[in-house]
Amino acid sequence: MTQHDPHAPADCHFCGARATGIGVGLTSPRDKDPRWICAPCALVMEDFRRVVRMDAYELRALELVDDVAGDYCADIGKTDMADMTELERRMLWKTVWKGCGNSLRKLVRDGSAPF
Structure with a gap:
């Protein structure tokens, strides 16, 4: 069984759709998952921060x-x-x-x- 590559986009962190190469959330060396997001969610990123x-x-x-x-x-x-x-x-x-x-x-x- 292969491990998921943390540098390869998978599912959007917010809506679950297929993510693009946009990742958010890496704030320290301990963070392993950049929380990939899809293009439509990237457009409303600032709004998601309020949630x-x-x-x-x-x-x-x-x-x-x-x-x-x-x-x-x-x-x-x-x-x-x-x-x-x-x-x-x-x-x-x-x-x-x-x-x-x-x-x-x-x-x-x-x-x-x-x-």
């Missing part, structure tokens, strides 16, 4: 994603995953994945406290 606790934002973003996923299912006219083609299911997950990151960034950018 003390991400859990409430993530929960609110998840609620918003439920609407996005519902809209996608309505567009294809299917609500049962067993009735969806493989492509439709993959597109549903893509919609959910991107919707979560987009919703999280929107909440932070707008200053919409989810609690």
Whole structure:
């Protein structure tokens, strides 16, 4: 089993999408993970610094994603995953994945406290 290279971007520290080569958080020699971030989250980096606790934002973003996923299912006219083609299911997950990151960034950018 190989170790993860701490110098290779992986998942975005904020939204979980694929990260770019932008890393934040190395403030001392003890820091091992530069906390890689994706390009869209890099654009709202200053706003993320105001967020003390991400859990409430993530929960609110998840609620918003439920609407996005519902809209996608309505567009294809299917609500049962067993009735969806493989492509439709993959597109549903893509919609959910991107919707979560987009919703999280929107909440932070707008200053919409989810609690």
